[in-house]
Amino acid sequence: MTWVLGNLPLIGDLTLEHLAFALPPVVLGLLLAIPLGWLANRTRVGRAIVINLAGLLYTVPSLALFVILPVVLGTGILDPLNVIVALTVYTLALLVRTVADALSAVPGMVIDSATAMGYRPVRRFLAVELPLSIPVVLAGVRVAAVSSISLVTVGSVIGFGGLGKMFTDGFQRDIPQEIIAGIVLVLVIALVVDGLLLLLGRALTPWTQVRAGANR
Amino acid sequence: MIEFRGVTKRFPDGTVAVDALDLAVDAGKITVFVGPSGCGKTTSLRMINRMIDPSDGVISVDGRDIMSVDAADLRRGIGYVIQQAGLFPHRTILDNIATVPMLLGWDKAKARKRSAELMETVGLAPEMAKRYPAQLSGGQQQRVGVARALAADPPVLLMDEPFSAVDPVVRESLQEELLRLQSELGKTIVFVTHDIDEAVKLGDKVAVFRTGGVLAQYDAPGHLLSRPADNFVDGFVGRDRGYRGLGFLSSAELPLGELPTVTVGDPVPTGDDAAWTLVLDTDRQPQGWLQGSGAGPTVTAEHLVPGGSLYDVSSGSLRSALDAALSSPSGKGVAIDADGAYAGSISADDVLAALARVRSAEAAA
Numbered sequence: 170m171t172w173v174l175g176n177l178p179l180i181g182d183l184t185l186e187h188l189a190f191a192l193p194p195v196v197l198g199l200l201l202a203i204p205l206g207w208l209a210n211r212t213r214v215g216r217a218i219v220i221n222l223a224g225l226l227y228t229v230p231s232l233a234l235f236v237i238l239p240v241v242l243g244t245g246i247l248d249p250l251n252v253i254v255a256l257t258v259y260t261l262a263l264l265v266r267t268v269a270d271a272l273s274a275v276p277g278m279v280i281d282s283a284t285a286m287g288y289r290p291v292r293r294f295l296a297v298e299l300p301l302s303i304p305v306v307l308a309g310v311r312v313a314a315v316s317s318i319s320l321v322t323v324g325s326v327i328g329f330g331g332l333g334k335m336f337t338d339g340f341q342r343d344i345p346q347e348i349i350a351g352i353v354l355v356l357v358i359a360l361v362v363d364g365l366l367l368l369l370g371r372a373l374t375p376w377t378q379v380r381a382g383a384n385r
Numbered sequence: 386m387i388e389f390r391g392v393t394k395r396f397p398d399g400t401v402a403v404d405a406l407d408l409a410v411d412a413g414k415i416t417v418f419v420g421p422s423g424c425g426k427t428t429s430l431r432m433i434n435r436m437i438d439p440s441d442g443v444i445s446v447d448g449r450d451i452m453s454v455d456a457a458d459l460r461r462g463i464g465y466v467i468q469q470a471g472l473f474p475h476r477t478i479l480d481n482i483a484t485v486p487m488l489l490g491w492d493k494a495k496a497r498k499r500s501a502e503l504m505e506t507v508g509l510a511p512e513m514a515k516r517y518p519a520q521l522s523g524g525q526q527q528r529v530g531v532a533r534a535l536a537a538d539p540p541v542l543l544m545d546e547p548f549s550a551v552d553p554v555v556r557e558s559l560q561e562e563l564l565r566l567q568s569e570l571g572k573t574i575v576f577v578t579h580d581i582d583e584a585v586k587l588g589d590k591v592a593v594f595r596t597g598g599v600l601a602q603y604d605a606p607g608h609l610l611s612r613p614a615d616n617f618v619d620g621f622v623g624r625d626r627g628y629r630g631l632g633f634l635s636s637a638e639l640p641l642g643e644l645p646t647v648t649v650g651d652p653v654p655t656g657d658d659a660a661w662t663l664v665l666d667t668d669r670q671p672q673g674w675l676q677g678s679g680a681g682p683t684v685t686a687e688h689l690v691p692g693g694s695l696y697d698v699s700s701g702s703l704r705s706a707l708d709a710a711l712s713s714p715s716g717k718g719v720a721i722d723a724d725g726a727y728a729g730s731i732s733a734d735d736v737l738a739a740l741a742r743v744r745s746a747e748a749a750a
Contacts, residue, residue, distance in 0.1 A: 282471030285436055286484050286533075287461030300475045376475045376517040 172346040180335075184354060187331035190252050191318045192362070197253070198260025199310060205261070206268025207294065220266050227262035231255065231323045252324045259320065260313045267309030271302035304377055307370040311363050318359045322351075332358075386412045387433060387541065387573065392442035394428050394598070402428040403598035406442070410590075412540075415567060415574040417588035419581055421621070425598030430543055430577045434463045446541060461485055464534030464542040464572075469550045470526040472518040478504070478529050479514040485537040496536075503532040508562065524555035531563070535570070544576045548583070560586060581622055585610065585629065593618050607633030631704035631740065639706055639739045641698070641720050641729025647675065651684050661715035664689055669726040671695065671719050690714050696731055699723040703743070707736040 173180065209219035238244070238251045275298050283297045325333025335351030338344070371378060387410040394403040403425040410416045418426035431437045432444055435456045444451050451459055464485075472481050479500045486496035504514060507528040518526055527547060534542055548556045560583065567574065578584055584591045585606040593609065595601045595617050602614040610630035613619040619626075646663045647654055649672065654662055658677035664684055666672050673689030693712025696705050698720050709718030710733040718731040 278467065278469065278471045279473060281436070282465070282467045283473070285434060285460055285465040285467065287457045287459075287488050289457045292488075297473060297475075374475070376519065379517050379520050 172344055173350050176347075180350065180354065183330065183332050183334055184358065187318070187321055187333075187355075188358065188362075190249065190321045190324065190329065190331050191256065192314070194253050194256030195260050195310065195314045195317050197257045198264055198313060199306075201257070201261050202264035202268045203299070205265045206272060209265060209269040210272040216269060220269065223262040223265040226258055231259070231320050232326065234258065235324055235327055235329075247328055249329070252321065252329055255324075256317050256320055260317060263313045263316070264306070264309050268302065268306055271305035271309075272298055274305060275301045300374075303370065303374050307366065307373075311366045314362050314366060315359045318355060318362060322355060386410060386447060387575065388443075388445045389429070390443045390445075392429070392432065392439045392444055394425070394432065394437060395440040401598055403432070403439075406598070406600055408592060408600060408603060410573065410575055412447075412573045413571045414589040415576055415587050417576045417578060417584040417591045418594060419578055419584035419588075419591055419621075420594030420601075421596060422579065423596050424594035426577045426579075426592075426594045427545055428598070429594070430545055430575055433541075433543055433575060434460045434465060436460075461488055461537065462539050462541070464537075464539040466527075466530045466534045466542070466544040466547045468546045469523075470518070470530035470547075472526055472529055472533070474518055477515050477517060478509070478521070481518065481529055482532045482536050484533055485539075489537055499536060500532070503535055506535070506566070507532045522555075523551045524559060527551060527559055528562075531566070540573055542572045542574045544574060546577055546579070549578070549580070556583075563587065582629075585632075593621060595621075605633075628704065628707075631707055631736075632702045634703040634740065634743050636696075636698075636701045636703045636706045636736075636739065638742065639701075639703070639731060640735055641731060642717070642735075644717060644719070644727075644730040646727060647684050649684050649686050653682060653684055661717070663692075663715075663719060663727065665727055668724075671721065671727055674714055676714075692719060694718075695725075696720045697723070698728050703736055703740055706731050706739075707733060710736060 205219055205223075209216040234255045235251055238255055239246050239248065242248075242250065242254065244250050279301065280293070280298065283293045288297065321329075321331045322333030322336065325331055325337055332351050332355050335347045335354075339347030339351065389406045389408045392403060392406040393401065395401050406425075406429060418429055420426050428437055432439050433446070433451070435451060438452070446459075446463075473484070476484075479497055482500035482503055483493075483496040486499055487493070491499075501511065501514065504511060509525065509528055509532070513521065513525070518529065521529065527550075530547060534544075548559050551559065564587065576584075576587055578587075588606050590603065591606050591609050592603045593601045601621075602609060602618045604612075604614075607630060609618065610622060610626045610633065613622055613626075644663045645654070645660065646665050648665050648667060648669075650667075653675070654660075660677065662675045664672045664675050664686070666686070671692055672686050673692050675684065675689060691714075693710075693714065694705065694708050696709035696718055699722060701720075706718065706720075709720070710716070710731050711718075713719060716732070718733075720728040720731055722728045
């Protein structure tokens with residue numbers, strides 16, 4: 170505890186750094202997953218290809234990806250871009266399937282009636298299909314966010330910042346409090362982010378909060 | 386007016402859903418497409434707003450070939466009510482109704498004002514505006530569906546089995562409501578159903594389809610019942626068609642007889658113990674029947690024998706007249722006027738005699 174109190178500024182910086190590594194990839198991955206998920210939902214073949222590719226990507230070990238990416242991207246070995254790209258790839262791999270499933274779960278009758286009202290496909294997707302897929306997609310985003318927050322610590326092993334540094338540093342200098350504090354903090358920010366996403370989801374989907382048949 | 390000329394729909398697997406359909410839907414009337422499943426009635430409907438494109442032939446709306454119009458623009462000009470309403474679950478009732486006006490680029494205030502008006506038109510309470518579809522009953526959702534289809538005031542309304550998912554009582558009230566709306570709005574309505582009773586009740590004209598997408602008969606509902614074109618239509622129209630056909634024959638020339646009546650509070654009539662007396666209240670509205678001299682000294686509204694159905698002279702048909710006669714415990718049907726007051730009596734024999742006169746008049750025409 171004394172170590173923690175003595176190093177609050179450092180812990181604050183590491184936490185912010187951790188979030189800066191963990192969260193942008195979730196947003197980027199989601200933005201990429203939406204069009205790909207839409208594509209996957211279009212045809213059966215497209216779905217097979219996109220979903221399998223995404224599944225394959227997810228099996229690449231994170232440490233290996235951190236090491237390979239500089240070669241692929243031509244970046245320096247400790248360029249933060251490597252972490253961002255690697256985590257975006259993971260989020261994308263996780264969310265493509267979720268988005269495809271969420272879109273295919275939108276009732277055909279609702280899509281049909283939107284078409285019959287005179288929606289053109291792009292507007293229908295944005296105004297009807299996408300909003301209706303929010304509950305399922307958001308559940309996927311929560312998993313992706315938590316997984317991204319935990320994966321950032323792997324980056325610390327090869328020298329990136331973030332709360333994982335407290336593991337490596339605490340281990341090297343034999344400060345158990347630092348290791349424990351690091352673990353607890355990662356857990357706490359994962360829980361907080363997850364909770365915030367849950368609240369965001371509720372705010373975005375007021376129609377799921379209502380009591381069914383209240384007026385029956 | 387909507388016109389089908391030689392319209393065929395062949396699906397990629399080779400099934401012919403609609404086969405060389407020629408049909409003209411009258412403007413400002415309700416035309417019902419009816420038939421067993423697989424008869425092509427829904428396919429025919431969905432070709433009108435290009436939800437399905439025909440393989441062959443031409444469909445025109447007001448003389449314009451629908452294939453020459455952009456599909457989305459065409460659809461915005463045609464109201465569409467789908468089975469189970471097909472409302473957008475993520476939008477409030479008000480926003481659901483405003484869908485087409487918003488697509489047409491109306492400003493939000495105007496679209497919402499129009500939605501609120503339509504909620505009233507279809508009989509939805511204003512406090513439902515902010516609710517979501519899941520909070521409404523099936524019947525209310527269906528009303529929203531109708532309001533949404535009417536929002537941009539399209540001349541044509543397509544209705545695809547809109548009332549099939551609600552219970553019979555609600556269905557009946559929705560049907561009545563549709564007829565009331567139609568009498569005010571005069572839209573060109575194409576209505577698909579598999580229920581011949583619904584078809585006959587709602588349609589100014591009814592198109593009966595047979596399996597394989599062939600039009601079997603296209604006629605006024607009364608004719609469909611009295612003169613089915615062939616055995617298929619006869620079988621589809623079903624049992625009791627003779628009786629149901631009476632519903633389309635006017636009872637204008639049906640003679641009314643007189644009944645012994647007594648008013649509540651009057652002394653109980655004396656005499657024949659088997660005689661039936663009709664009991665009226667002070668507004669002369671029928672309350673029930675009294676047989677013989679009854680129980681007490683004066684007539685009360687209690688302990689009466691319930692009456693049968695009443696025959697309303699102002700809106701009556703031979704069917705309701707005959708039913709009144711048949712359902713009355715005394716064997717004499719009770720006729721009432723538009724205010725519900727006793728107007729006279731009818732006997733089944735008179736109805737049958739009137740039927741014979743109407744038939745011979747029709748044969749002469």
